[in-house]
Amino acid sequence: xxxxxxxxxxxxxxxxxxxxxxxxxxxxxxxxxxxxxxxxxxxxxxxxxxxxxxxxxxxxxxxxxxxxxxxxxxxxxxxxxxxxxxxxxxxxxxxxxxxxxxxxxxxxxxxxxxxxxxxxxxxxxxxxxxxxxxxxxxxxxxxxxxxxxxxxxxxxxxxxxxxxxxxxxxxxxxxxxxxxxxxxxxxxxxxxxxxxxxxxxxxxxxxxxxxxxxxxxxxxxxxxxxxxxxxxxx
Amino acid sequence: xxxxxxxxxxxxxxxxxxxxxxxxxxxxxxxxxxxxxxxxxxxxxxxxxxxxxxxxxxxxxxxxxxxxxxxxxxxxxxxxxxxxxxxxxxxxxxxxxxxxxxxxxxxxxxxxxxxxxxxxxxxxxxxxxxxxxxxxxxxxxxxxxxxxxxxxxxxxxxxxxxxxxxxxxxxxxxxxxxxxxxxxxxxxxxxxxxxxxxxxxxxxxxxxxxxxxxxxxxxxxxxxxxxxxxxxxxxxxxxxxxxxxxxxxxxxxxxxxxxxxxxxxxxxxxxxxxxxxxxxxxxxxxxxxxxxxxxxxxxxxxxxxxxxxxxxxxxxxxxxxxxxxxxxxxxxxxxxxxxxxxxxxxxxxxxxxxxxxxxxxxxxxxxxxxxxxxxxxxxxxxxxxxxxxxxxxxxxxxxxxxxxxxxxxxxxxxxxxxxxxxxxxxxxxxxxxxxxxxxxxxxxxxxxxxxxxxxxxxxxxxxxxxxxxxxxxxxxxxxxxxxxxxxxxxxxxxxxxxxxxxxxxxxxxxxxxxxxxxxxxxxxxxxxxxxxxxxxxxxxxxxxxxxxxxxxxxxxxxxxxxxxxxxxxxxxxxxxxxxxxxxxxxxxxxx
Numbered sequence: 001x002x003x004x005x006x007x008x009x010x011x012x013x014x015x016x017x018x019x020x021x022x023x024x025x026x027x028x029x030x031x032x033x034x035x036x037x038x039x040x041x042x043x044x045x046x047x048x049x050x051x052x053x054x055x056x057x058x059x060x061x062x063x064x065x066x067x068x069x070x071x072x073x074x075x076x077x078x079x080x081x082x083x084x085x086x087x088x089x090x091x092x093x094x095x096x097x098x099x100x101x102x103x104x105x106x107x108x109x110x111x112x113x114x115x116x117x118x119x120x121x122x123x124x125x126x127x128x129x130x131x132x133x134x135x136x137x138x139x140x141x142x143x144x145x146x147x148x149x150x151x152x153x154x155x156x157x158x159x160x161x162x163x164x165x166x167x168x169x170x171x172x173x174x175x176x177x178x179x180x181x182x183x184x185x186x187x188x189x190x191x192x193x194x195x196x197x198x199x200x201x202x203x204x205x206x207x208x209x210x211x212x213x214x215x216x217x218x219x220x221x222x223x224x225x226x227x228x229x230x231x232x233x234x
Numbered sequence: 235x236x237x238x239x240x241x242x243x244x245x246x247x248x249x250x251x252x253x254x255x256x257x258x259x260x261x262x263x264x265x266x267x268x269x270x271x272x273x274x275x276x277x278x279x280x281x282x283x284x285x286x287x288x289x290x291x292x293x294x295x296x297x298x299x300x301x302x303x304x305x306x307x308x309x310x311x312x313x314x315x316x317x318x319x320x321x322x323x324x325x326x327x328x329x330x331x332x333x334x335x336x337x338x339x340x341x342x343x344x345x346x347x348x349x350x351x352x353x354x355x356x357x358x359x360x361x362x363x364x365x366x367x368x369x370x371x372x373x374x375x376x377x378x379x380x381x382x383x384x385x386x387x388x389x390x391x392x393x394x395x396x397x398x399x400x401x402x403x404x405x406x407x408x409x410x411x412x413x414x415x416x417x418x419x420x421x422x423x424x425x426x427x428x429x430x431x432x433x434x435x436x437x438x439x440x441x442x443x444x445x446x447x448x449x450x451x452x453x454x455x456x457x458x459x460x461x462x463x464x465x466x467x468x469x470x471x472x473x474x475x476x477x478x479x480x481x482x483x484x485x486x487x488x489x490x491x492x493x494x495x496x497x498x499x500x501x502x503x504x505x506x507x508x509x510x511x512x513x514x515x516x517x518x519x520x521x522x523x524x525x526x527x528x529x530x531x532x533x534x535x536x537x538x539x540x541x542x543x544x545x546x547x548x549x550x551x552x553x554x555x556x557x558x559x560x561x562x563x564x565x566x567x568x569x570x571x572x573x574x575x576x577x578x579x580x581x582x583x584x585x586x587x588x589x590x591x592x593x594x595x596x597x598x599x600x601x602x603x604x605x606x607x608x609x610x611x612x613x614x615x616x617x618x619x620x621x622x623x624x625x626x627x628x629x630x631x632x633x634x635x636x637x638x639x640x641x642x643x644x645x646x647x648x649x650x651x652x653x654x655x656x657x658x659x660x661x662x663x664x665x666x667x668x669x670x671x672x673x674x675x676x677x678x679x680x681x682x683x684x685x686x687x688x689x690x691x692x693x694x695x696x697x698x699x700x701x702x703x704x705x706x707x708x709x710x711x712x713x714x715x716x717x718x719x720x721x722x723x724x725x726x727x728x729x730x731x732x733x734x735x736x737x738x739x740x741x742x743x744x745x746x747x748x749x750x751x752x753x754x755x756x757x758x759x760x761x762x763x764x765x766x767x768x769x770x771x772x773x774x775x776x777x778x779x780x781x782x783x784x785x786x787x788x789x790x791x792x793x794x795x796x797x798x799x800x801x802x803x804x805x806x807x808x809x810x811x812x813x814x815x816x817x818x819x820x821x822x823x824x825x
Contacts, residue, residue, distance in 0.1 A: 001509055008462065008560055015458075019443075024549065028444045028797035029541060032818065041442040048354040048435040052427050055461065059423055063465040066513070070469060070506060074484065079501035150480055154501065157482040161473070 003072060007065035011058055053199050057206045060169060064210050067162055068217055074154050075223065082155045085218050086142045092135035093215055099128035100208045103177075103201040110194045118193065119184045125204065126177050129170055136167050162214050166207070173203050256785055257356050270356035271784055272341045272428075275363050277675070279337035282363075283330050284750075286370050290325035291743055293318040297716075302736025304717035313401045315716035316385030321373075323388030324411070327518065328418060329370055331660055335525040336422070336460065337366060339667060340429045340453045342675065346774035347450050349438030349792050349814075351785045353428040362428070365421030372414040381405025387714070389511060392485040392504050396478040399492065408478060412471045419464045419471075429457040438773075440794030445813070447772045447798040448548055452528020455556045456521045462560070463517035470510040477502070508570055512563040519656055520559040524552055526663035527594055530616045532798070533666050534598055536770045537613035538605030539809050541799035544597040551590035558587050568636050569643045577636045584634040588627070595624060606802065606809070610768075611685040615666030618693045619659055626655025629704065644714075647707025650700045658696045665692065665749070672753070673767045677780045678760030684752040688745050695742035702731045771810050772798050 021040050035041060044051075074080065106121035140160065148156040180196045216222045259265035269275060297318050300310040310318075341359070345352055353359045376383040385401030386394060386408060398404040402411070433446070433454045446454075473484040477499065485507045486499030535542040542548060564572060564580040598620050607613065629651040633639045642648060665688070672680050707713075710723055718724050766775040778788035792814035800811040811817075 001513065004466075004513065005561075011462065012557060019553070022443045024444065024546070026444050026546075028442075028545060029799065032796045033816075034440050034793065034795060035442055038442070041444070042439065043435045043437045043441075046435075048431050051434055052355060052431045055427055055430050056423070059427075059461050059465060062462050063468065066466050066469045066510065070473065070484070070510065073506045073509065074503060077501050077503060079483075150476070151482050151498070154483055157476065157484060161476065165472075 001069050001073070003069040004062070004065045007061060011062075047195060049195065049199060050202070053202060057203065060206070061210070064162075064165070064214065067158075067165065068213070068222075071158050071162070071217060072223070072226070074158070077154070079153065080155055081153050082220055083143070083146075083148045083153070083159065085159075086139040088135055088139050088142065089215060089218075092132050092139065093211065095128045095132040095135060096204075096208050096211055099125045099132065100201075100204045102128060103197070103204050106197045107194075107201045110190050110197045113190050115184070115190045118190050118197070119181075122177070122181045122184050122197070122200075125200070126174065126181055129174055129177070129204070133167055133170060133174075136163055139163070159218060162218065166211055166214060169207055169210075173200065173207065176200060176203070256351055258784070268360060270352070270360045272345050272353045272356070272359060273675075273782065273786075275359055276338050276341035278363050279333055279341060279366065282367055282370055283333040283338060286325055286374065287330035287334075289374070290322045290330065291746065293322040293325075295740060295743055297322065298736040298739040300716050302733040304719075310716065312716045313385060314382070316387070316714075317383050317401050317407075319714065320385050320387055320390075320411075321377075321383050325373070326657065327388065327522070328415070329373065331522045331656075331664075332422070332460070332518070333366060334664060335522060335660070336429065336453060336457055337363070337425055339449075339525060339529065339671075340457065341425070342671070343449055343774060344429055344432050344453060345436065346674075346777065346782060346786055347447050347772055348433060348436055349441055349773050349787070349794060350432055350436035351787065351791070354431045354436050355428050358424045359428045362421045362425035365417055365424065369414045369417035369421060372410055372417060376402070376407050376410035376414070379406035379410055381407055384408040384411045386411075389508075389515070390474070391511075392474060392477065392502075392507050393487060393489050393499075396474065396486070397489070397491050397497070398495075409475070412475045412478075415471045416468060416475075419468045422464060423461060426457045426461045429453065430461065438791045438794060441773075441813075444546075444549070445794055445797045447528075448531035448542065448545070448552070449525070449528040449772075451549055451552050452524040452526070452531075455552050456524040459517045459524070459556050459559065460521045463514045463521065466510045466514035470507055470514070473510075474507065505567075505570060508567050509563070512566040513560075515566060516563040517559045520555055522656060522660050524556065526619070526660040527552065529667045530619050530663050531594075531598065531601075532772070533612045533616040533663075533670055534601050535799050535801060536670075536768050537610050537616070538602050538607045539801045540601055540605035541801055542597070543600040543603075544593070545797065545799065547593055548597055551593045554590040555587060558583060558590070562587060565634060565639075568639045581634055581636050585631065588631060588634075591627060595620060595627075610669075611680070611682070611689055612666040612670035612768075614686075614689050614693075615662050615669065618689070619662040619666065622654055622662060622693075622696070623659040626651060626653075626659055630655055642707065644712050645707035646703050646711050646713050649713045650703035650707055653700050653703075658700065662693070662696075665689070668753075670768065671774075672756070673763030673780070674774055674777075675781055676757050676760070677763055678756050678758075679763050679767060680756045680760060681752050684748055684755075688749045688752065691745035692742055692749075695738050695745065698738040699735050699742065702735055706731055706735075769808075769810050771796075771800055771812050773813055776812050776814055 023038060023041050102121045102125035106118055106125060109117035109121055140163070143156070143159065148159070150157050150160045176196070177200050180193060180200055183196070184190070184193055213222075257270045259269060259271070264270075266274060296310060297315060300307045300315055341353070344350075381402050382405070383402055384390070384395065384407035386403065390408070390411070394400050394403070396403050396408055402408050433450060476482045477484055477486050481498045483499040483502040485504050486497065486502040487504065488500045490496045531542050531548060562580055562583045564576060565584045568577060629647070633642060633648065633651060669680055669685060706728055709725065709728060711718060711728055718728070763780065765777065765780045768775070773792055773794070774782070776792060777786055793816070794813045795816050796811060796813055798813055800806075802809045803811060
């Protein structure tokens with residue numbers, strides 16, 4: 001359970017930092033009147049959708065931290081035999097990086113009010129993500145063709161479980177990104193698309209980070225890293 | 235007295251508050267069925283939770299009948315008993331208490347109490363309810379599935395949960411249960427995002443965190459915890475579904491079923507499931523308890539006409555309990571075996587939680603001290619909660635110690651403990667809260683005589699059920715057994731006590747029917763309540779009408795000038811000053 005405890009410690013740090021700005025030491029029973037003196041204790045000016053997505057991504061992070069925790073807990077048992085990870089995952093990773101870069105480009109295009117660039121960047125982002133998903137399916141096919149089915153070994157079961165979970169999150173994101181694409185092609189006004197594009201980019205960046213971590217776990221690097229840390233500690 | 239207004243500045247105009255775009259219903263369907271108004275969604279949540287809760291209540295009767303009169307109810311086989319037990323536990327903990335506190339009270343009270351027109355994402359909020367309803371229907375559907383619902387116990391421990399010796403293990407029962415839980419978690423996450431972001435972003439001007447009523451603090455913190463804890467159950471459910479449906483071996487060790495039938499699994503770790511389950515399961519206790527703590531604080535303060543004692547400490551305690559509850563989960567696994575240092579660590583963290591909890595209890599008592607206590611029905615339930623919670627909490631201190639827990643873990647003592655602390659105590663708060671806020675929801679008071687009858691029968695009856703159960707457990711009567719039979723260490727008095735407990739349970743159950751009748755009867759025949767029958771300070775009592783209209787407040791959102799507990803302020807003309815009253819305290823107290 002170390003992965004999830006570390007992740008929650010990070011969340012606790014963020015929450016603690018935020019709470020430290022909320023005057024938890026104040027004595028509300030002695031204070032009356034409008035609070036113009038402490039504007040930071042009021043609701044922030046950030047758009048609720050951004051904060052909502054941030055909270056949701058914390059939940060998504062918790063989910064994957066738990067899956068990784070389970071992975072590490074399971075891998076110490078004797079029957080664990082990691083399978084060679086399909087090579088195509090490297091290409092898929094590149095596709096997801098491309099999608100993330102494209103969406104970042106879309107954000108700056110939306111800010112600058114360049115509808116053509118925005119459309120192009122959004123389209124590249126969506127297509128690269130679809131390519132990523134297709135690549136993951138190919139990886140599954142190769143994996144199964146080599147005889148690694150989901151029930152073969154816990155390591156292969158985890159391979160399918162982790163990639164499926166991540167893929168489902170990408171599919172969910174693609175629904176939103178598809179709608180943004182549709183709206184971008186319908187209207188020439190890019191300023192209404194600033195917020196949705198930013199939300200998509202934020203979601204993609206986090207899912208990219210999640211994927212990179214999962215990739216490290218599946219490649220066995222994470223386990224090596226833990227061994228090194230353990231060696232240093234003892 | 236610190237005045238936060240810069241010198242010379244008048245009250246802020248409400249026009250500075252950014253208005254949210256509200257979705258306006260166009261017809262009957264979008265107003266009452268597919269509604270995006272949090273108040274309607276709250277009632278939908280509460281109604282669904284109550285309906286499925288009644289099923290769980292009936293299941294508890296059937297279990298008690300079997301335990302009290304095993305020969306008369308021989309038709310209840312051990313298999314059906316396990317099914318009743320599993321469904322009773324799962325429904326009560328997740329589909330009733332969690333859904334009612336967060337989906338019901340959270341939806342109704344958060345926007346009203348923080349001064350918002352609605353939740354920040356009303357459409358997602360509506361989806362949340364419909365997915366919850368689907369989860370409940372899938373769960374209820376498992377009663378009609380071949381093989382019936384799962385009988386794996388509410389903890390669903392593998393390997394037994396998915397082997398054929400357990401009811402529903404190789405049939406549809408366990409699959410439907412896991413699917414229903416997954417749906418519930420998806421639906422809850424949608425609602426939970428709303429509750430959190432509404433508290434963060436929906437607060438009206440002047441409503442700082444330290445001016446929030448403790449009800450909102452409790453629900454808010456519990457929601458944050460639930461958002462972080464439910465994924466653990468989600469992961470556990472998905473992985474068990476893999477094991478059950480495609481035959482992987484996440485949790486399932488190599489196992490030979492019924493002595494002859496080897497299952498396809500190999501090498502999995504059942505302990506891993508327990509870690510994941512209790513990583514969710516223990517915070518779940520506080521996910522139910524924290525809203526109850528918050529609500530009870532407000533009930534006590536309002537009905538004792540006195541400011542809450544130690545508001546800051548109450549807030550810190552809520553945050554502290556929320557954080558600590560994530561590092562105590564393995565105390566549910568003492569008998570599963572673990573490294574002694576881990577046992578020591580988890581026993582220590584478990585006992586440390588008693589400190590913020592005790593602070594809260596002391597503060598409630600000190601709020602009552604020399605208060606102008608009105609023994610209204612909400613107050614009676616609040617007082618009953620304090621007593622019951624202390625009772626259940628003390629037996630929790632017994633069980634938190636590894637050496638005491640190991641002999642008691644498998645006995646009825648544990649059943650008595652968790653029913654006191656997690657069943658009866660929060661339900662008493664639910665009742666108190668319903669008596670308190672029903673006038674706001676419907677515009678009418680609940681009938682007083684029926685209410686008092688309901689209170690006394692429920693409160694005393696719950697003690698008649700669960701107090702003797704501690705003794706039954708101490709003599710070693712094991713839990714999870716449908717009948718004990720003639721066992722040497724069980725004295726005959728236990729059988730008499732079991733019959734007594736069963737009769738008490740039936741009577742308490744009957745009192746709940748009176749309560750439900752009261753809920754329906756008072757909608758038409760209750761005494762009109764007016765806008766603020768309890769003369770309370772918080773914003774939900776200062777709405778434009780009762781019940782509050784769509785959009786909650788009138789043309790302008792209220793601006794908050796003070797904390798939520800200005801009761802019996804010396805020098806004020808009334809014994810309460812609403813949060814949106816701009817006048818300095820000495821002149822405050824509008825009629």
